[in-house]
Amino acid sequence: MLRKLLIGTALGSGLAFAAHAQDVKEVEMLHWWTSGGEAAALNVLKEDLAKQGFAWKDVPVAGGGGDAAMTALKAMVAAGNYPTASQMLGYTVLDYAAAGVMGDLTETAVKEGWDKSVPAALQKFSVYDGKWVAAPVNVHSVNWLWINKAVMDKIGGTEPKTFDEFVALLDKAKAAGVIPLALGGQNWQEATMFDSVVLSTGGPEFYKKAFNDLDEEQLKSDTMKKSFDNLAKLVTYVDPNFSGRDWNLATAMVIKGDALVQVMGDWAKGEFNAAKKTPGTDFLCYRFPGTDGSVVYNSDMFGMFDVPEDRKAAQVALATATLSKSFQSAFNVVKGSVPARTDVPDTDFDACGKKGMADLKAASEGGTLFGSLAQGYGAPPAVANAYKDVVSKFVHGQIKTSDEAVTQLVNAIEDAK
Numbered sequence: 001m002l003r004k005l006l007i008g009t010a011l012g013s014g015l016a017f018a019a020h021a022q023d024v025k026e027v028e029m030l031h032w033w034t035s036g037g038e039a040a041a042l043n044v045l046k047e048d049l050a051k052q053g054f055a056w057k058d059v060p061v062a063g064g065g066g067d068a069a070m071t072a073l074k075a076m077v078a079a080g081n082y083p084t085a086s087q088m089l090g091y092t093v094l095d096y097a098a099a100g101v102m103g104d105l106t107e108t109a110v111k112e113g114w115d116k117s118v119p120a121a122l123q124k125f126s127v128y129d130g131k132w133v134a135a136p137v138n139v140h141s142v143n144w145l146w147i148n149k150a151v152m153d154k155i156g157g158t159e160p161k162t163f164d165e166f167v168a169l170l171d172k173a174k175a176a177g178v179i180p181l182a183l184g185g186q187n188w189q190e191a192t193m194f195d196s197v198v199l200s201t202g203g204p205e206f207y208k209k210a211f212n213d214l215d216e217e218q219l220k221s222d223t224m225k226k227s228f229d230n231l232a233k234l235v236t237y238v239d240p241n242f243s244g245r246d247w248n249l250a251t252a253m254v255i256k257g258d259a260l261v262q263v264m265g266d267w268a269k270g271e272f273n274a275a276k277k278t279p280g281t282d283f284l285c286y287r288f289p290g291t292d293g294s295v296v297y298n299s300d301m302f303g304m305f306d307v308p309e310d311r312k313a314a315q316v317a318l319a320t321a322t323l324s325k326s327f328q329s330a331f332n333v334v335k336g337s338v339p340a341r342t343d344v345p346d347t348d349f350d351a352c353g354k355k356g357m358a359d360l361k362a363a364s365e366g367g368t369l370f371g372s373l374a375q376g377y378g379a380p381p382a383v384a385n386a387y388k389d390v391v392s393k394f395v396h397g398q399i400k401t402s403d404e405a406v407t408q409l410v411n412a413i414e415d416a417k
Contacts (some may be wrong), residue, residue: 012032027314028057029302030076031087034070035248037270041335048321054314059083064247065188066376071177072363077101082305084315088134089376091384093303097128103312104218105132105302105319114323117341119364122299125377135322136300137338138332139360142265142372143196143291144296146251146272147284151178151260159286163200163230166289172238173260181234182250182259185243187392189250191374191384193263194391200290201227204368207296209371214383214417220410228402232261235395243396254283262287265375269336269352278350285352287359294362298375299340379413386412 033042066089073086082101084235096102109115115123118136126134137171143244145160155176160166183189196256200206200222210218218224242250251261251271262268272283279285302322304315321327328339333348338356342364346354363369370376373387382402386403390412394405 006175024056025053025314026055026311027085027318028083029085029087029318030059030069030073030083032061032358033087034060034062034067035064035246036274037248037272037334037336038267038382040274041331042269043172043271044331044334045318045321045327048177048324048327049317050315054317054320061399064184067188068188071254073161077305084307084311085135085302085304085318087137088301088303089298090301090371091376092126093125093134093301095381096303096305097131097133102133102305103306103315105304105316106130108132108316108319110302112320112323114341117343118145118323119340119360119369120296121342121364121369121371122301123314125299126237126301134303135319137300138320138328138335138337139301140265140267140300140337141295141356141360142192142198142297142375143288143294143296144264144268144285145286146262146268147259147286148252148254148260148286149280149282151176151257152284154178157260157261159284161292162287163197164287165287167233170234170260173239178257179239179253179259180237180261180264182253183235183238183242184245184250185238185392185396186224186245186247187300187388188374189247189264191388191391192265193234193373194227195296195374195378196263196288196291197231198224198227199294199296199370200288200340201230203295204370207294207370211378211387212371214379214413215339216410216414219413220406224409225402225406229332229406231391232395235406264339266336266356270334271336273336279352287353287410293363293366293369294370295359296370296372297360298377299335299374380416382416383413386416 061072121134126132126136155172157169157172160169171179198273206218206223209215248271250262251268254262255275277283309313327342328341328344329348332339338360346357373379373384376384390409393399399408
């Protein structure tokens with residue numbers, strides 16, 4: 001398993017990592033949080049640990065989807081150069097755990113009652129073979145619209161409740177000379193938007209069967225074809241310079257009023273926060289039309305590696321700080337996400353945060369909390385990567401029709417299983 005996991009490491013990629021310091025008072029963290037909002041959120045943790053006397057060794061690897069960071073992590077692990085922790089997504093945590101390179105946080109988890117406060121959906125990815133191997137940091141949901149309120153007011157727009165109403169809203173923005181839809185043409189961004197389109201088009205049960213259960217009948221259905229047709233419609237509202245754009249630059253287009261709306265996970269709200277914007281006054285947050293009542297989620301986790309004994313105290317301090325109620329509130333207020341534990345008060349959260357917390361609780365209790373395929377929680381990485389590849393080829397015109405897209409999606413997922 002470890003050998004398979006490390007195929008394709010980028011030892012020659014030019015990324016160089018210093019040897020581990022032996023000082024137990026240091027936390028080495030690999031992550032891809034490099035935008036303004038993300039960096040501000042991470043500072044909350046750095047400051048928390050600094051108060052306890054722990055130095056922070058930052059290993060940032062830019063790239064909003066985390067692919068570059070995971071390539072760097074493979075290189076580190078292949079060299080036996082384990083970080084204290086790494087930002088990771090669901091199935092990647094389980095892969096490294098199966099490879100036998102993760103640490104064991106169970107003693108800390110039991111002492112602090114993580115099993116009672118962390119939702120079962122997150123425990124599925126943070127516990128392996130009965131042992132806690134990762135500390136969940138947050139819960140993000142991807143089925144959001146982020147709208148510039150001034151532009152919305154200018155065009156006389158109202159919250160779209162259906163896909164057709166969303167298209168009509170985009171038409172209003174286009175007629176007013178505003179870029180209707182801000183999108184970054186990177187495969188993870190395109191697939192993240194498609195997660196919402198599929199949920200909107202087919203409904204909760206369809207999304208689950210297609211993108212969590214990988215049911216072939218659903219994947220090759222007319223509903224999936226219609227989903228691709230709807231995606232194609234949305235792409236007609238994107239500006240011609242979208243290819244390769246980073247997600248936070250697309251968010252900035254909405255913040256500045258150059259574009260009306262972005263379909264993006266709630267990490268986008270961290271950018272609005274960093275720009276000192278207020279929900280209801282400067283921007284609006286709505287669920288993607290047709291997805292109210294469901295939450296498509298991912299969760300940033302700090303995967304903890306099997307470090308030497310003299311580095312474990314720092315690792316325990318990191319894990320304890322990460323799951324503390326105070327950090328869960330302070331971090332997620334800044335990040336735009338909601339806490340990874342359900343017993344954190346929503347007192348300090350803004351209107352979008354309170355809605356996110358309430359939506360998560362309702363979806364978790366109602367059976368409409370679904371792992372995002374684009375974000376590494378719907379299926380293992382090979383399947384997610386195949387999915388992102390097909391969606392991106394469709395968006396960029398390499399796949400010409402929705403019929404062809406459905407065929408290629410079915411084949412790609414089958415090959416990746």
